Amino acid sequence: MINKITVLEETIVKLAEAKKYASLRDLLATLNPADIAEAFGNVSDQTLPLVFRLLPKELAAETFVEMETEQQEILIRGFSDSELKAVVEELYVDDAVDLVEEMPANVVSRILAQADPDTRKMINDILKYPEDSAGSVMTTEMVELQGRMTAAEAIEHIRKVGVDKETINTCYITGRTHKLKGVISIRSLILADPEALCQDLMTPTVVAVNTLEDQETVAQMFSKYNFNALPVVDGDERLLGIVTMDDAMDIMEEEATEDMEKMAAILPSDRPYLSTTVWDIFKQRIPWLLALMAASLLTGLIITGFADVLMASVALVATIPLLMDSGGNAGSQTSVTVIRGLSLQEVEPKDILRVIWKEFRVALLCGIPMAVLIFGKLMLLDGQTVPVSATVSLALLCTILLSKIVGCSLPILAKRLGFDPALLASPIVTTIVDIVSLLIYILLISVIL
Amino acid sequence: MINKITVLEETIVKLAEAKKYASLRDLLATLNPADIAEAFGNVSDQTLPLVFRLLPKELAAETFVEMETEQQEILIRGFSDSELKAVVEELYVDDAVDLVEEMPANVVSRILAQADPDTRKMINDILKYPEDSAGSVMTTEMVELQGRMTAAEAIEHIRKVGVDKETINTCYITGRTHKLKGVISIRSLILADPEALCQDLMTPTVVAVNTLEDQETVAQMFSKYNFNALPVVDGDERLLGIVTMDDAMDIMEEEATEDMEKMAAILPSDRPYLSTTVWDIFKQRIPWLLALMAASLLTGLIITGFADVLMASVALVATIPLLMDSGGNAGSQTSVTVIRGLSLQEVEPKDILRVIWKEFRVALLCGIPMAVLIFGKLMLLDGQTVPVSATVSLALLCTILLSKIVGCSLPILAKRLGFDPALLASPIVTTIVDIVSLLIYILLISVIL
Numbered sequence: 001m002i003n004k005i006t007v008l009e010e011t012i013v014k015l016a017e018a019k020k021y022a023s024l025r026d027l028l029a030t031l032n033p034a035d036i037a038e039a040f041g042n043v044s045d046q047t048l049p050l051v052f053r054l055l056p057k058e059l060a061a062e063t064f065v066e067m068e069t070e071q072q073e074i075l076i077r078g079f080s081d082s083e084l085k086a087v088v089e090e091l092y093v094d095d096a097v098d099l100v101e102e103m104p105a106n107v108v109s110r111i112l113a114q115a116d117p118d119t120r121k122m123i124n125d126i127l128k129y130p131e132d133s134a135g136s137v138m139t140t141e142m143v144e145l146q147g148r149m150t151a152a153e154a155i156e157h158i159r160k161v162g163v164d165k166e167t168i169n170t171c172y173i174t175g176r177t178h179k180l181k182g183v184i185s186i187r188s189l190i191l192a193d194p195e196a197l198c199q200d201l202m203t204p205t206v207v208a209v210n211t212l213e214d215q216e217t218v219a220q221m222f223s224k225y226n227f228n229a230l231p232v233v234d235g236d237e238r239l240l241g242i243v244t245m246d247d248a249m250d251i252m253e254e255e256a257t258e259d260m261e262k263m264a265a266i267l268p269s270d271r272p273y274l275s276t277t278v279w280d281i282f283k284q285r286i287p288w289l290l291a292l293m294a295a296s297l298l299t300g301l302i303i304t305g306f307a308d309v310l311m312a313s314v315a316l317v318a319t320i321p322l323l324m325d326s327g328g329n330a331g332s333q334t335s336v337t338v339i340r341g342l343s344l345q346e347v348e349p350k351d352i353l354r355v356i357w358k359e360f361r362v363a364l365l366c367g368i369p370m371a372v373l374i375f376g377k378l379m380l381l382d383g384q385t386v387p388v389s390a391t392v393s394l395a396l397l398c399t400i401l402l403s404k405i406v407g408c409s410l411p412i413l414a415k416r417l418g419f420d421p422a423l424l425a426s427p428i429v430t431t432i433v434d435i436v437s438l439l440i441y442i443l444l445i446s447v448i449l
Numbered sequence: 450m451i452n453k454i455t456v457l458e459e460t461i462v463k464l465a466e467a468k469k470y471a472s473l474r475d476l477l478a479t480l481n482p483a484d485i486a487e488a489f490g491n492v493s494d495q496t497l498p499l500v501f502r503l504l505p506k507e508l509a510a511e512t513f514v515e516m517e518t519e520q521q522e523i524l525i526r527g528f529s530d531s532e533l534k535a536v537v538e539e540l541y542v543d544d545a546v547d548l549v550e551e552m553p554a555n556v557v558s559r560i561l562a563q564a565d566p567d568t569r570k571m572i573n574d575i576l577k578y579p580e581d582s583a584g585s586v587m588t589t590e591m592v593e594l595q596g597r598m599t600a601a602e603a604i605e606h607i608r609k610v611g612v613d614k615e616t617i618n619t620c621y622i623t624g625r626t627h628k629l630k631g632v633i634s635i636r637s638l639i640l641a642d643p644e645a646l647c648q649d650l651m652t653p654t655v656v657a658v659n660t661l662e663d664q665e666t667v668a669q670m671f672s673k674y675n676f677n678a679l680p681v682v683d684g685d686e687r688l689l690g691i692v693t694m695d696d697a698m699d700i701m702e703e704e705a706t707e708d709m710e711k712m713a714a715i716l717p718s719d720r721p722y723l724s725t726t727v728w729d730i731f732k733q734r735i736p737w738l739l740a741l742m743a744a745s746l747l748t749g750l751i752i753t754g755f756a757d758v759l760m761a762s763v764a765l766v767a768t769i770p771l772l773m774d775s776g777g778n779a780g781s782q783t784s785v786t787v788i789r790g791l792s793l794q795e796v797e798p799k800d801i802l803r804v805i806w807k808e809f810r811v812a813l814l815c816g817i818p819m820a821v822l823i824f825g826k827l828m829l830l831d832g833q834t835v836p837v838s839a840t841v842s843l844a845l846l847c848t849i850l851l852s853k854i855v856g857c858s859l860p861i862l863a864k865r866l867g868f869d870p871a872l873l874a875s876p877i878v879t880t881i882v883d884i885v886s887l888l889i890y891i892l893l894i895s896v897i898l
Contacts, residue, residue, distance in 0.1 A: 168639065187617050190604065205479050226483075261786070285811065299771070299774070318756075325879070337715065344702065373739075
């Protein structure tokens with residue numbers, strides 16, 4: 001599939017450059033909006049408005065939604081008012097909100113001016129919710145039905161209102177003041193006896209989220225319940241909107257990226273890497289680099305402080321990287337596993353003792369063969385004495401044990417205290433383990449040697 | 450929401466222990482299968498078959514699918530043949546396949562014996578595809594329509610066959626020998642003029658995957674195209690099955706976990722952490738620990754080899770952790786960013802020079818202030834000489850530059866050579882950077898001091 005798209009991109013760019021607009025129009029009409037947007041990504045800024053105008057109205061709006069922010073801005077700046085109106089009218093409200101959030105203020109006011117008053121009100125309502133809340137990612141275009149409607153009446157109603165709705169696959173039964181009473185799928189409406197009442201067909205226990213719920217929880221509920229859409233309600237259980245599965249997928253992807261970034265000591269960003277400026281990337285990375293640098297100066301301080309103990313033999317110094325690396329690796333294995341488990345809700349804070357006990361046994365299983373290998377290597381290959389070899393291999397075992405215990409308990413404690421566990425991943429764990437394992441090493445040297 | 454579920458779990462366990470089965474039956478009937486499965490997770494192995502039998506037939510099958518493998522096995526072993534038949538009959542084929550893949554052989558033969566011949570054939574067909582291929586995750590229960598059907602006829606057909614299908618939201622138009630001709634949503638069928646022909650309503654350009662395509666590609670296509678379902682075809686474009694969005698979400702989650710595990714130097718597993726044995730966790734982790742240990746012995750070898758240069762001053766030795774940590778942190782920031790970009794297809798191998806140029810500038814921006822701070826710290830706080838301070842801060846700058854360049858180019862090169870970029874994340878990058886930056890440090894010391 002991927003090769004086909006690459007070929008398509010080249011064809012589109014070639015046709016556009018050769019100004020073969022009639023052929024290009026015919027070609028574009030057969031394509032999928034996501035593919036067109038990808039191909040348009042390689043078209044020059046001058047050509048973009050020309051080729052975009054070749055798209056039929058509905059396809060144009062669908063393609064527009066799939067494009068990169070930079071290109072959307074170029075297009076809007078080039079649009080006449082009526083062209084802008086045509087695109088904005090075709091957008092679903094949640095896509096319009098995304099657009100408004102990304103664009104600079106002067107472009108936003110043009111967009112809002114072209115939206116019809118109802119749409120403008122919906123956009124403004126959604127914009128009121130805090131970033132990354134369920135309210136901010138919902139759409140307000142869902143189908144509401146009444147409990148006393150028959151299946152046939154409900155389908156008739158959907159036929160009337162469905163064209164403007166983001167999905168008709170899941171509909172909601174509401175009472176007075178939009179109070180949420182049940183959920184019903186288009187599938188059950190179609191398969192049911194046409195005379196059956198919606199209130200008898202609906203599932204009355206509806207899982208819903210509050211508008212202020214974190215979007216991460218929303219995505220977790222989708223993956224737990226396998227919903228097509230999730231209703232969003234206010235404090236009085238009135239239906240305000242729905243989050244659809246495609247948005248939930250985007251959130252999941254976003255949240256996984258954010259976790260990976262945090263685990264790698266990066267402040268999260270929601271822009272794609274290539275369109276983030278060097279300066280912004282710098283700002284994402286420098287705070288942690290500086291903080292961790294300060295921490296590793298501490299390690300240096302310990303080495304300086306105990307120079308008489310450590311510098312007694314080259315072999316003892318040469319082992320420091322081994323201890324630090326192994327501790328770092330063992331710790332990050334554990335912290336990443338536990339953090340991911342927490343975020344998929346496979347591990348919960350109440351499991352902390354079970355997790356520590358498990359990691360303790362894993363650490364022994366991993367640490368003992370490593371310690372034995374190092375002992376053998378020092379004795380046989382390097383011709384070290386038994387006390388030196390024993391000190392190093394014991395220090396290694398302690399480091400592995402320590403790193404696994406720290407690596408599993410810190411993220412769980414963070415979660416329990418209401419912090420994001422992903423912040424307590426390898427870099428912090430490594431730094432703590434570095435310092436403590438160096439101290440253990442020095443202690444062992446002083447005692448044994 | 451989460452609190453409510455915890456309370457529910459406790460209520461269910463209490464009612465079960467008190468043998469209040471009638472009340473428990475009424476309570477369970479109002480709940481969502483995913484919540485029941487979660488609550489049953491806390492019920493003892495003896496009680497589980499008793500409470501499971503309280504569920505109405507359809508809810509029982511839906512709950513069964515959501516349960517942990519261990520509990521499914523306990524239930525199946527306790528089922529009579531007719532109970533097993535009842536559950537198996539209610540399962541969708543892809544869920545039955547998952548079950549068959551998880552269970553030990555003697556349980557599998559009982560399951561297959563209770564499935565009706567058609568289902569058994571479908572299960573066996575899907576089992577033939579390689580693990581993690583599109584074929585292995587698809588379901589064969591989709592709705593096929595003919596192009597000459599009118600919208601009304603199509604809906605009538607769906608009413609007849611729909612009850613056994615995993616989804617009716619997206620239907621497929623096929624020709625002779627099931628050749629895929631187009632896709633049509635239930636939405637467009639309902640909203641259309643009842644007399645309109647399917648072949649005029651359908652989208653003729655169908656994005657489909659081959660049965661042997663990797664499941665990761667399948668998930669990427671869902672997030673790109675926002676599909677509800679993706680058709681799976683053979684080499685002759687015959688429709689064999691579909692992958693639905695809930696499965697795509699599971700795949701996405703699985704693939705993100707796998708990437709995180711690889712980045713943390715763990716061999717991936719697809720079992721939840723708490724139900725993986727200590728021995729299995731050990732096997733996931735020890736290979737990389739040993740390999741990375743061997744690599745850091747190399748670092749030790751360099752320190753030993755250049756002991757005369759390094760051990761000349763405690764200050765020089767005490768700086769080694771700073772260099773190694775900073776290099777590791779800077780490198781993992783870059784490698785994780787690039788690996789995630791590659792897996793979301795935001796970065797492609799052809800962008801390698803752009804990425805290196807970007808990372809080079811970021812490395813300068815990050816490295817210069819760090820080097821200046823260290824220079825100042827060594828001069829002002831530690832009272833070191835200018836040559837020593839300059840050597841260390843220059844070594845730091847080189848380390849940051851090196852780690853960012855290695856961190857971004859290795860994953861891209863891996864991708865280009867057909868390997869998994871996630872394998873070239875922090876641990877390997879850190880090890881390489883450790884060794885090279887130590888050599889640079891020694892070189893700088895020899896030249897400057």
